[in-house]
Amino acid sequence: MADLINRPFPPGRYPLLVVGSGPGALQLTYCLTRLGVEHAVISADDTPGGMFRKWPIFQRMLSWTKPFADHEKPTRAYERYDWNSLLSDDEQLRAIMPTVMDGTSYFPSRPEMEKGLVTFAQRAGLKVRYGCRWESTRREGDDFVVVTTDGEYRAPAAVFATGVAEPWRPNVLQVEGVQQYGELRAAESYADKRIFIVGKQNSGFEIATGLLPWARQIILASPSPTKLSVDTRSLVGVRARYVQPYEDWALAGGVVILDASIESVEKTGQTYKVHTKSPSGAATDFEVDDVIAATGFVAPLRDLAQLGVATFGASRLPAMTPFWESSSLPGLFFAGTLMQASGGLKKHGIPSNSGAVQGYRYNARVLALHLAATRFGYRPDRPSIRPDEVVAFVLEQASRGPELWHQRSYLARVVETGSGGGMVDAGIQPLAHFVDAGGPDAVAVTLENNGRDDPYPAVYARVKGAVKEHLLAPHPLLEFTGADYQKELADRLQPLLGSALTRSAS
């Protein structure tokens, strides 16, 4: 429970306000604190954890943490195998998740996830004013005024990390008794019932998986065909953990998976009639005991749209820049799963992992640095790299940089020409910013997926403002540091590294 006596951050004016206490907000406040950025954090919840305090409903995460991997804990390279731990440069705070899991699954249970987040917050000494609910927002001069149950907070910049976790349903499902993700009954109460689930994405298949041992029949329906992550080789599609209903359907076990739109739902006594229509126009009706909407989630942005935050899409996500700042209301930023609204290059139609912990934890570190540099005068350390070491550095990042593996074609490691003329490590940057914003001669490396092949390094060289793309070949062992890669990249970067590279090669 919240400590209601010794609560930090009383209402008042702060240089920066963060709203939320899920993993996105915790990662951000940790990074801001390490950079010396003064800020306040408030949350409506009474403990850390955000949505993981109540969801997913069937207990285990979709994101894994491998207790044993090809790299020792808690190295940076190990982060590639641990999707759930928050990030730190302090060894005591790294790779916490494998230490709180009982080993029965490499997908943490919901209590394990919550424990990991609480442990991180406690060990890091993160301060959050819990039990402080954001109620409304307004502008006064250059300040945002965030009105809460505890009083008013004023800040020239604010970060909202409030999730995309408000279940949404279309008008056709606004029928008495139709249930929604997050408000289901106990699984055993669906024993011997006919259940119609609207929605064929992960939440729909999660519900179907949880009810498979109980239901007499399960029907999953939506207009678009089901995609599977094992086919798209990305997080687009239903994850393998929830594929059992799909196999049940494929083997004619009783589950029905239907490509159809829902025309109407009628309640008739204790049952429902669901009228569907296929893309070819064929109508099919179902009589069922329960209808469950798994039709997506929206961002609970309260009055931010009225304040000027442009939103888009069915999830009403805020439109934002590559540095996660509202594109219509400067000074207002977003963290956590809301960061998925900054789409990046979205190459081959594959989105970033910014909607999940393994992706947005790295975004949070970039955002903290961006806020510190642009609003608090912080000057990041930019270590020098000798020109003849750039190729090896870039390939090492492609092979083991966890930011690049988790945020493919979205975050990139950048090496650029420093003010003294030598090359410097400019750290992790949004790839969209690198290719669009211009700047000194530089190289950026990331990993890329095309939905068919193994991931491969994508290198972007910026010379005199023009950006050229170089895609390297995949490698069956995902190891890109070999001589062939070095030679090819050295040739490609010749215009950038110039004579220094030629000297080092001779």
Next chain:
Amino acid sequence: MDVRAEVVDILAGFALFADLTTPELENLVDIFDEQMFSEGERVVRQGLSSAAFYVILDGAATIRVDGKDRATLRPGDFFGEISCLLGEPPVADIVAERPLRCLVLPAESLEGFLVGHPRVLFRLLQGEARKVRTTTRWLT
């Protein structure tokens, strides 16, 4: 108004989808992704690989070739189809002139969509024919 219903209303007024029924238009909202771009943001990048097919819902965009502005695109216009169909990097930048809201389909999904919606394919071909005509006029 429900966001999906609003998009269906917008799509119903576009020539590209003029032959589709309301249920077919509703399905488009599931098939396509929606993206928003800020003023000045590049939507399509000349010379960089990967492609997608875009239909403008709201806003305006500039076609920019080698840094020179060539034309303006408006709601109902579409772009990106050439690099999708040819499997080649885009030959122009598309830059949001003001906040730009688009429906987007990855190149990998375009063929299946067009084969499944032959009337949209025909309308798209009409659009391509207009572009060829305009280009021919420029050249002559």
